[in-house]
Amino acid sequence: MARYHLPTIYYYKPNGSSDFFDTGRLKEALSKILVPFYPIAGRLGYDENGRLEIICNAEGVLFVEAETTSVMEHLIGFQHTLGDGTAALHFISSWVNTSRGLSPTIAPFIDRTPIRARDPPAPKFHHVENDPSPVLKFASKSQSNDHKPSIVSTFKLTADQLNTLKAKANVANANCGIKYISFNILVAHIWRCVSKARVSPPIKIPSCVFQLMVDINWILLSHKATSAISAPDYSEKMSDLNTLVTGPRTFRCPNLPVVSWIWLPKYEADFRWVRSIYMGPGNVVHEGKIYILPSPVNDESLSLVTRLEIPHMKAFEKLLYEF
Template sequence: MVRVEIRMKESTIVRPAEDTPEKSLWSSNLDLLVPSVHIPTIYFYKPVNGSSNFFDPQVLKDALSKALVPFHHVAGRLEKDENGRMSILCNAKGVLFVEAETSSTIDEVGDFTPHSEMLQFIPEVDRSSIFSYPLLLAQATFFKCGGVCLGVGLHHILGDGTSAIHFINSWSEIARGLSLTTPPFIDRTLLDARVPPIPAMHHVEYDPPPTLNTHNSGDQTLEIQSNPKPTCAKILIITSDQLRTLKNKSRKDVVDGTINYSTFETLAAHIWQCTCKARGITNDQATKLHIPTDGRSRLNPPLPAGYCGNALFTTAILGLSGEIQSKPLVHTIAKIRGALKRMDNEYLRSAIDYSQVQTDLEALKRGPHTFNNPNINIVSWMTMPIYDADFGWGRPSFMGPAVVLFEGMAYITRSPSNDGSFMVFICLESNHMELFKEFFYDF
């Protein structure tokens, strides 16, 4: 991408339009296990002919202020309760909204590949104290061509991807003068552990992730851990025709011809297989696939519609690199389906209880050590309404992550063209990426 020079015009702290309750919002263990970062996403909008107030910042700020009434926790700040547990102080301190402009065009941004340069579309804040910065950062950047980028950073403690999209789409509904389709449900005690906690199952997702075998990297293992190799991210598009070809190829090896595997199961298996090949790891190398899995509908009773918080559990599948590479793709697809099927109410409640009995919850936190070589984390945004963020001037022409935070992370989203194609955003070591791309399209 061409270097885009951005000029900040105005920064505003937007507070709730009405008085909101001041209270401390308890965080579930699931809220505390996610990385303590703002998750950066970017929305690009093409100009609307004849619109005199295209992406009027005042309209956005007024709607945001109104949205912060039902979503009052978003306007709060991090705090620690009397037990030292991180929580959200709902104090109406507000969120950050920045107006910016650039002399570049949207076309000069390129194909929106996740990159550190994309972070300039999201406001930066002073991070010297985690208790002082806003939990929501938003920036509207106006391009010379008339288009706009809306960059959003939502702190992960506010919720997972489903919660983030729920908030942003609700903000857009208010901007269009509509009532909220789904009001937020903010009480997180629904995901508290049982009393007493009874972890009844082995939770492989919390076992330490496999590390590279010594003979894969010789004496460089410790050096790799302390000096990570350069990484890069790419967007790979798989069309509906290509997806059909991939599925048909995998079906040839299905013993029971009545089984129809999902698009996600097929793509996740394919990505895992291609990653093992591109990394060149040996056949006896253990590898773990992590799949963040929404528990909202898997729990019994299900969580209420509009639940705001992190409700993601981790489906984890272990395998040997040689097995993943050499066996028919359907073998890996079946492993993924079997693991996802096990994620029922009993397993999820056991997972919460398992986290509850740990003396150090920090030890279970996800991070680069969890997902990097030889492992992978595949996030599905395939069913999320990510293109419904219409603030009154049309749907976004693109939405995606500004960066992919860690090596070994991938996202799958629907293409904005709505033609049955999908986009895969993936971050790998730079010297593995071209090989991964070759394998990805070789089927």
């Protein structure tokens, strides 16, 4: 579980309406929608056993109205401990509907009873996804504590570039007998580029290594149902839940988490004015994390938002477009 605050930013272009960006209406709608979504207005705390919990104390949320000469017009933050991207967009969508005088399309399901650990806990297997990453053989002794300067950058891949990448990947993997979907090809390409950018001399990568990655992915999916049942039991038996918390050690070099926002309804937040012209993360908290975002104009292009160490970012930018 990730424990950090994830800001998301929405850009809106003025449409000439006299009530454009009416903050009074926004606040009124927010106060209404927080009733069914009451955990969002809670506070993180710890119970008597030291376990993290959401304290629902009816204290509300902070709403800040500010003016700026920049082009930023709407900033929303979401605590990742509370939910994932789907949950965050569900709340935003419900807020939008309330602002427009409509009822939320889908009511939030707050009851956590179905996903609680069994009594007594009975994990089915050891959850290797919670084990610490192995130490690299070529890593220096100080690597684990070596926090090097990093930078956030955004890169755009057009529809033509994505089609070219897909065509070349399928030709290169013709002997494997499988044609891969665009998303898997893009993630494999990103992984290759980041790996080459991070390692000197570059790693020699076999032409069909992608087969292994895809097979592992399907193996994980096949155990998804069993894992969903076993995971709460596994965490319930842990004496120190902090060992399960993801943080910089699980994200930064040599790790590479890739998060897809392609299928999220990112640009549907229309508070009676107009659709947002951009929505994305306000920051990439950890080095080595990449977000894949869809185009706001439906031109089939994609954008990559990532944080990498400064020298790695320069090499990654060069390698990304070499295909």
